[in-house]
Amino acid sequence: MPQAVITASKLTKKYKDFAAVDGISFEVAPGESFGLLGPNGAGKSTTMRMVGAVSTRTSGTLSILGLDPNLHGPEIRSQLGVVPQQDNLDMELRVRDNLIVYGRYFGMPAKVVGKRADELLEFAQLSDRAKSKVDDLSGGMKRRLTIARALVNDPRILLLDEPTTGLDPQARHILWDRLFRLKEQGTTLVLTTHYMDEAEQLCDRLVVVDKGAIMAEGSPSSLIKQYSTREVVELRFGSDRNASVAKQLEGIGDRLEVLPDRILIYTDNGEAELVKITEMGLMPITSLVRRSSLEDVFLRLTGRSLIE
Amino acid sequence: MTFSTSTGSASDERDAIIAAGVKPRRYGSWYVAEHRIRAMRAYLQTLIATGIGSPFLYLFGLGVGLASLVQQSVGDAQGHQVGYLAFVAPALLASAAVTVAAEECTYPMLMGFKWNPIFFGMNAAPISGNQIVNGMIIGVFVRMFPTVVVYYVFMLLFGSVPSSLGILDILVATFTGLSVGLAIMAYTSTITEDKGQMAIIQRFIIVPMFLFSGTFFPLSTLPIFLQWIGWISPLWHGAELGRVFSYGEVEPIWVTVLHVLYPLALGLWAWKSTQRTVTKRLNR
Ligand SMILES: Nc1ncnc2c1ncn2[C@@H]1O[C@H](COP(=O)(O)OP(=O)(O)OP(=O)(O)O)[C@@H](O)[C@H]1O
Ligand SMILES: [Mg+2]
Numbered sequence: 001m002p003q004a005v006i007t008a009s010k011l012t013k014k015y016k017d018f019a020a021v022d023g024i025s026f027e028v029a030p031g032e033s034f035g036l037l038g039p040n041g042a043g044k045s046t047t048m049r050m051v052g053a054v055s056t057r058t059s060g061t062l063s064i065l066g067l068d069p070n071l072h073g074p075e076i077r078s079q080l081g082v083v084p085q086q087d088n089l090d091m092e093l094r095v096r097d098n099l100i101v102y103g104r105y106f107g108m109p110a111k112v113v114g115k116r117a118d119e120l121l122e123f124a125q126l127s128d129r130a131k132s133k134v135d136d137l138s139g140g141m142k143r144r145l146t147i148a149r150a151l152v153n154d155p156r157i158l159l160l161d162e163p164t165t166g167l168d169p170q171a172r173h174i175l176w177d178r179l180f181r182l183k184e185q186g187t188t189l190v191l192t193t194h195y196m197d198e199a200e201q202l203c204d205r206l207v208v209v210d211k212g213a214i215m216a217e218g219s220p221s222s223l224i225k226q227y228s229t230r231e232v233v234e235l236r237f238g239s240d241r242n243a244s245v246a247k248q249l250e251g252i253g254d255r256l257e258v259l260p261d262r263i264l265i266y267t268d269n270g271e272a273e274l275v276k277i278t279e280m281g282l283m284p285i286t287s288l289v290r291r292s293s294l295e296d297v298f299l300r301l302t303g304r305s306l307i308e
Numbered sequence: 309m310t311f312s313t314s315t316g317s318a319s320d321e322r323d324a325i326i327a328a329g330v331k332p333r334r335y336g337s338w339y340v341a342e343h344r345i346r347a348m349r350a351y352l353q354t355l356i357a358t359g360i361g362s363p364f365l366y367l368f369g370l371g372v373g374l375a376s377l378v379q380q381s382v383g384d385a386q387g388h389q390v391g392y393l394a395f396v397a398p399a400l401l402a403s404a405a406v407t408v409a410a411e412e413c414t415y416p417m418l419m420g421f422k423w424n425p426i427f428f429g430m431n432a433a434p435i436s437g438n439q440i441v442n443g444m445i446i447g448v449f450v451r452m453f454p455t456v457v458v459y460y461v462f463m464l465l466f467g468s469v470p471s472s473l474g475i476l477d478i479l480v481a482t483f484t485g486l487s488v489g490l491a492i493m494a495y496t497s498t499i500t501e502d503k504g505q506m507a508i509i510q511r512f513i514i515v516p517m518f519l520f521s522g523t524f525f526p527l528s529t530l531p532i533f534l535q536w537i538g539w540i541s542p543l544w545h546g547a548e549l550g551r552v553f554s555y556g557e558v559e560p561i562w563v564t565v566l567h568v569l570y571p572l573a574l575g576l577w578a579w580k581s582t583q584r585t586v587t588k589r590l591n592r
Contacts, residue, residue, distance in 0.1 A: 003318065054431050055592055066322055074336075074434035075329035082432040088425045092347040101343040105433035107331025153433075 340443020
């Protein structure tokens with residue numbers, strides 16, 4: 001691996017006695033697309049703020065582009081693009097002006113920043129909204145503007161905290177497409193999400209975090225291979241029957257997971273298991289065979305669903 | 309569009325990153341001020357209208373209206389007499405600056421953390437909490453100074469500045485406004501939840517300050533148990549210092565020195581305190 005752009009070791013953030021981030025260690029290589037996948041309250045945003053050199057760590061070591069954020073906050077931040085979980089665009093300014101003032105924060109000359117703003121509006125498909133009020137933009141447009149703003153300084157590392165939460169599927173796909181392009185151009189991406197499809201789409205490598213700790217690390221496919229089977233059979237017998245039927249299903253598949261609304265059977269051959277179940281005379285209301293996903297990895301690791 | 313890919317040796321790269329921090333570290337406060345000024349442009353017309361309208365209304369109302377009722381001229385301890393308009397004008401000027409400060413140091417401060425949380429955005433760029441505070445203050449100054457100058461021009465037109473030293477009142481008023489503004493900012497920067505504190509500041513601090521700072525009548529005419537409000541109010545100090553310059557009000561030299569030192573000390577303390585608060589709140 002070439003020299004890592006981010007190195008965190010036993011990184012910890014405590015609020016009073018509560019450890020929001022509890023000794024996590026990871027590295028991110030240049031050009032890599034790295035994800036933090038975890039449920040609400042896992043400590044994703046807190047980690048992102050420390051990596052973003054705005055939140056002081058309680059203990060551990062952290063190095064961004066070879067510098068310590070405790071000593072070189074402004075220098076590190078001059079190299080980052082940050083898309084926070086909550087948009088913080090200036091509602092008092094128009095769309096293009098938001099990019100202009102932001103570019104100035106990096107010391108960019110007014111002329112350069114104007115040209116850059118126009119390029120970025122193009123990139124974010126917002127050229128025709130340049131003079132709009134920020135408030136009049138849709139959620140997806142605001143998010144795109146926030147990403148455009150984060151790119152104004154041509155960052156080496158782009159930090160994205162839940163870039164698509166709250167967006168409809170179409171808006172998400174537009175955003176993913178923009179992020180893919182950045183990735184192709186070699187920008188290092190660090191993103192958090194609690195959508196497994198997003199993690200699968202965008203991340204070369206990810207860590208699964210829960211309660212401030214890393215539960216597993218790897219590429220999406222290697223995590224699935226390591227922690228789940230190839231396929232999953234999902235059965236619904238009705239919420240009152242799931243538990244009792246589960247007892248009869250023992251021995252079928254590699255592993256069984258009983259959730260309140262359904263039963264999951266982990267196996268490498270879903271159809272074959274389904275035939276067995278039908279032969280046993282069990283009649284599920286619905287049945288479905290699908291490929292394993294990161295959701296299953298998370299369930300396996302924590303015993304909980306990713307999205308509550 | 310181009311995006312950087314790393315080239316060169318590690319130490320070259322390190323030097324480049326350190327260099328990229330130089331301008332933001334040096335000029336960050338000005339970038340924040342620039343941002344504020346851009347935001348003010350959206351309501352520039354209102355600013356111009358009130359900047360011209362209010363001195364005219366006040367001076368006309370007081371000069372032509374009230375002054376004709378207040379026939380008596382106002383005297384100082386040494387028995388020097390001065391016309392009523394000349395007496396109120398320096399205080400009105402300082403009040404105008406304080407009004408601007410009261411506006412610009414309350415809502416923008418609350419908004420920046422909460423309703424329109426741009427401070428977090430600035431801080432995610434290379435800007436520090438201290439620079440955000442400095443930039444906000446420069447922004448207040450940029451709005452206040454022209455307002456005060458216009459006011460002063462009206463004072464001249466209404467013939468309410470007997471001495472040519474009166475021009476210094478522009479600085480005195482600006483300085484007073486900043487002192488009050490900073491004190492307000494030191495408080496508003498700590499507000500995490502809006503429970504109507506803005507209205508409380510307005511009603512229980514700003515308004516009493518206007519009423520009891522010797523603006524419309526000498527502080528000495530107030531009952532002694534209300535005079536302390538004047539003594540702790542930078543507005544009173546500003547108004548008195550303004551009178552010293554504009555018509556040569558006579559007072560003991562130590563009192564004049566106090567008119568400078570007290571608002572200065574308050575402003576400096578409030579400035580540092582605001583910086584501390586903002587820096588702490590940004591570091592979540
Ligand atoms: N400033 C703070 N003060 C006190 N506790 C905090 C603070 N910020 C975060 N926490 C707590 O730390 C934990 C982790 O929060 P964090 O926002 O990092 O989670 P997250 O993984 O980003 O969750 P979400 O998916 O909801 O955004 C939570 O329990 C949260 O309540
Ligand atoms: Mg979060």
